Amino acid sequence: MKGDMRRKLEKIKSFDEERLQIMNLSNMSLESLPKFSIDLAIICNLDLSNNNLQNIPESLTARLLNLLVLDLHSNQIRSIPNSIGCLSKLKVLNVSANFIESLPKTIENCRALEELNCNFNKLSKLPDTIGFELINLKKLSINSNKLMFLPSSISNLTYLKILDARLNCLRSLPEDLENLINLEALNVSQNFQYLESLPYSIGLLLSLVELDVSYNNIRTLPNSIGCSKKLQKLSVEGNPLISPPLGVVKQGLHVVKEYLCRKINSSHENNHKNRSWVRKLVKCETLNRYMRRKQPQHEDDDFDLDQYNSINCLSTQSPDFLGMFSPQRLFSRRRSSSFG
Template sequence: MRMEGKRSSSLATREELEKEKEMAQKLDLSAQSLDTLPNPPTNLATITKLDISNNNLESIPESVIARLLNLVVLDAHSNQLKSLPNSIGCLSKLKVLNVSGNLLESLPKNIEDCKALEELNANFNKLTKLPDTMGFELTNLRKLSVNSNKLACLPYSTSHMTSLQVLDARLNCLRSLPDDLENLIRLEVLNISQNFQFLQSLPYAIGLLVSLVELDISYNKISILPDSMGCLTKLRKFHAEGNPLVCPPMDVVEQSVEAVRDYLSARMNGTAPSLTSKKNSWFGKLAKCGTFTSGMISSNVGIKDGHEGLLMSDYRSINGLASPRNLSMFSPRRLFSPKRNSPRK
């Protein structure tokens, strides 16, 4: 009986210690109408999660951030922040950063030093641009949410975020997407809706997003979808309402994702009467460069395993080449661009 009493007492003590340790690791100062951060009651080096959301903070002291050496999650959404401290670059273990619902016009360049960052949420701010080179360093980023801002473009380095799975850039002023988009081989969700009159076209490289499951391009000014989208065999959700689409026609788009894919696959294969010589040239270069196997190319829309069109099961994997140095060789600018200096006939 005494042994059982000691054992239960030991277990209780261990649970209390674990609870105290967890309490020390998480500091919750949310929804307290704070204008400034109070002096923290604990050693900042022990904190792994800091929640200062839903307050009235206009700034975060540099000295506070610099001492949060083990911070993994920083939640500062719904404040009045006009800038982030430069010392945020000291947070080498930071994985989740939520600064949505503030007044930010830019992000500090040294956010690139947060190399462990996996999720960045900066929705509902006043961002006009993101750091140009952030994609070269934030290669572990899996989710980038920058919707409801004033972005005219995404950084050219975005295409180097090869771990990215979700990209949400709706409700901005985007005029185009980054070059070398096909490098985002893990991207599953892409939302670029509601850029309205600013976004008028999609790059051919969008058809090489081999993992794409959901695509939302609704409420833009897009009239023609690239034929390469016929290769998006994993696509399950596609929204295109609110665009002046003529190719494919809206009656095709409204049928199903499969109808859109079949229509565009037929155009790519040359079985559609409206296929232009430029698109034939594009597909020829694609086949010649070995992007698709010869078994996928036929005079008619291929049929394999009960599915029509080009099959991504035969797509040649580029795993192992997914690096900024090697992936540029797959750029559609190199594969698909017509010769600019060819004489006119």
């Protein structure tokens, strides 16, 4: 193997420096890297995959100033050097199938990065601000790790097309996913008992074509999925679904969408009725008169209408706010002096 490595290095040296672009040292059972006598600034693609490397020297990555592709997959690497941040032109980084527990914060300096593959590692978290910095990222593969949460900054990756976060321990997803306007494929399957719900924003992803949430602990799909116009593939098997029921799911995606759309429309109708009910009460002052006639049934149940603000503007409030003024809540005996 050492002879093969020498021949590869000699061949690389024989190239004219202006033509040298790729250095392939993969599948050589390397446990450490040799000292390079060439100028590493002329390398644009470095493949060190399928070796036995345990670490990458800080001095090496600091010299790869024009590197576009770095492939380190299938080694025994436990950490990425902080000098990775020097690779300002790096577009593809593959560190899959290693033993990496965390990514250095300096990776955020690789702002040209378009593809990041960290599959099959031991990641328990991602840098909190990674989404604010890697703004050109198009593919993020982080499956088969130990991630419990994705940082909220992920929602700032507006160029992201593929997000693969299956086989983790995810408890939830960021709430404002709708900002991922170019996301076409989202896979959060096989987080098993940990992932129990999906954010409403998942149905507001404008470009989403494939959604895989199979083998989780999800009971209810967000109604917003019924509005996903481009969604063509939805995988939900392996979940204890109640809404939509299994009978609906078996009929296919179009039936699921129709079911969820009906739920949305029903919700809108109920909200409209609530608004109409309050408008009528305010207009004829029925509520005020009813409250003034109502006598407390117990001495400690005094109900003083003057302690409450006027409801004359309720008809312009949100449905959640209007729910505070349902007949059941308004006319029940209360001990407090404000609506909770």
